[in-house]
Amino acid sequence: MTKKKKKVLTEAQKRELVNKRREATFRKKIRSTFTNMGFISFSTTDKHFKIGYRVVELDYLFIYENVFIIGEDTCGKAKDKDHIRNKSEAFREIKNNMTDFIAWLQHEFPEKKELVQKYRLDRIRLYYLYFSQAQLELTDDEKSLYSNLIFWETDTLAYFNRMSQCIYYATRYDLFRFLGLTNDQIGSSGSAGNKTVIKAPIIYPEDITGFRNGVRIVSFMMSAEKLLKTCYVLRKDNWEESIWLYQRLIEKEKIKKIRAFLANKGSAFYNNIIVALPDSVRFEDESGNVIKADKMGDFQRCSLIIPEEMNTVCVIDGQHRIFAHYEAPENEKYESIIAPLRKQLHLLVTGLIFPDDMKESDRKKLQSEIFLEINSNAKMVPADVLLHIRSIKDPLSDIGIARRVVEKLNRRRTFLNRFELSALDEGKIKVASIIKFALRYMVTITPAEGKMSLFDFWDGDKGALLDKDEEALTKYIDFCARNIDLYFSTVRDTFKEAWNDPTTKILSVTALNGFIIAYNRQLAPNGIRDYSFYNSHLKNLKVDFSKEAFPYTSSQYRKFSSQILTEAFDFTSEELEAI
Known part of the structure; x- marks a missing residue:
């Protein structure tokens, strides 16, 4: 008997096979997260039904008591607005036609009829979760357009998946906190008190x-x-x-x-x-x-x-x-x-x-x-945890403000989801050195003698901020994030090829710190300017950000900033010495 020859796959077929495996793993992760928490899963895939003015299909349906969670996954591009809009409209039709929806569930899943009809319609808490395999490239403003959907970022799914593997049903309480549920909203109406x-x-x-x-x-x-x-x-x-x-x-x-x-x-x-x-x-x-x-x-x-x-x-x-x-x-x-x-x-x-x-x-x-x-004596506390706790202990400290500015930048377009703010993030920009060696000096409300920071240019209520007013602090953080985002958007557009190439050093801590320090050093003569100003200057900067050619090491932030100031902002050697 001759041995059957193994089929040789093309590179395209290999990539397709890898993608299919990743998608299967992603979907299994979603399903296991909720079943580990004690939710009952319904096999809704490929079951289309008409409700209201639409024909819909549910990727997932999970039920625990009166909490119904509809899930939609996407393995496509990270910002498919048409797909999101369609799901938002479908969910609206389901909510507006709950009687029909429950009737369809009872008909389609007779073995789970008792579970589905256990609670009155007005007692059911219905949520629509949108899961993306890729990091969703949606800003807070874009998400607000689809407020009836709850977007689960990749790190949110990773968190609940990890917790459900560690503590199973106890993870439900964390999920209920995420959904904003209280005791009296879960189960029968007499469950509180x-x-x-x-x-x-x-x-x-x-x-x-x-x-x-x-x-x-x-x-x-x-x-x-x-x-x-x-x-x-x-x-x-x-x-x-x-x-x-x-x-x-x-x-x-x-x-x-x-x-x-x-x-x-x-x-x-x-x-x-x-x-x-x-x-x-x-x-x-x-x-x-x-x-x-x-x-x-x-x-x-x-x-x-x-x-x-x-x-x-x-x-x-x-x-x-x-x-x-x-x-x-x-x-x-x-x-x-x-x-x-x-x-x-x-x-x-x-x-x-x-x-x-x-x-x-x-x-x-x-x-x-x-x-x-x-x-602290039981186990080494990571540097980022220490920075985070320092920001809690003193929210007006330069480190406290810088940490919150990074979190805000992470939700704006230029650095959207690029910073490592969680131990669940992988392969993102580490923030501890950015905060410690560069950003803190740009956002501080107490710059050193002879130095300037963004605080000097903020026209908000500085007295209220110094009195630790949270609203004033939030406005100052927004101001800092908005101006830093604008500046770095010109860096991104000037060096677009390098910015979009993950093998280059432009998004390394060394390069980012150099750009931040340069921005801070040029505040005194230039103040805060618009996009066209930074764009017209940064185009004069000649830097090869490839891994092999970028000449600066982690200790040379200021040296790189001096090159930026010299080539892009026409600083003389005397002016560099002065700042």
Whole structure:
């Protein structure tokens, strides 16, 4: 018998095969993310149906209780507005014809009829998620045109996929926070209003805690199950766009080891979990009278009342010890052992109670400082995490402002999604050195003597900004990002070939820092100018950004900026010395 000759594929066929595998992996990732969280998946692919004025097909449908999630994936180009517009219109028709939609589901999936008709139409929470295999090249303004869609960027999908692999059903609470859902909106309408009553908590006297800002500290025991249902973590690399994030992602191997320990030993950890308690907690005396936190005496006999509302208890330290108790499918290795332990095991918790009038920025500053103090000696904290925490501790610092400007630039056209702001980002521009060695000096509100920054040219309310007014700070950050984006748009257009070639050095930290420093140094004589001004000057700059020819190293930011100023902005050697 002759051996069958193996078919030789052309290069085009090989590329097509690779693309098909990537697309299959991408779609599997979407589906597994939601099924790992406990959602029921419906096989809707290739099922077309007419609803309203359109014929539609759903790539995905996931249901958990009354939360319905429709998913649409795209493996095409990163900015297909026609595709997005069509899906936005299709979703509008579904929402406007919910009775027909539910009837179609019942007819098409009779085996899941009970699940579909479990809740009244007015109780169903319907969302449309748009997943893109490529990084979506949409600015915030462009996304706002399709506000009925929720765009899941590649890093958002990566985050929820990773979390669902680590802690399974417990990831649902994070998803519900992402969707803005509260307890009373999930399940039956009578599902809210529960509370945990903790008898005889330990309330520490103010004079032994070291706090002089009205913050009170209380310790108590709480079941793992109730902690899972009420807690959330400000992870720096998650889906949120907030300055107040400081914790690292969950480590899968660490969770597995703790879960194995729990299953084998059947006992809880006795070291403290540190949390920030919500403003809704209260104390009651033995007669049921409410006692304000600031009126609590030393170790006073009372009860601590904690509302059982999800995403209200902020975990500062101990997330792995809590989430190792996660709920998983019945066939998970340790679930049958862990399930009763979730209710049985109580963890030692120390909670911070903030004064009602304490600013959010001051609360998060204190939380991040505690996190850093606990963890800095246990494990090396990455440079970007340190920069991020420094920006939380002092939002008006040059580093704090620079960090937020980078986040804003990452959502504007020139640098859209190019910066590495998350541990989930791969192959993007690292920001720590850009902030530390260049950008901080351009956006600082306290430039060194004889120096200038963008603050000198901002015509906003500087007094309010210096008084830490968040609205004024946001306006200044927008001002900085807008002008830096304009400047770099001329760099992009002047060196378009290099900009679009990932093998060149134009988007390296060295080159970007050189351009930033040059921009800052030319502010004194030129001020802030328009696109045509920068364009007319930068075209005189002669630089080969190829990997082999670019002459500057990481320590030569200022040297490169001097070449830019000399060739593009006609600075003399004397002028270079002066700035």
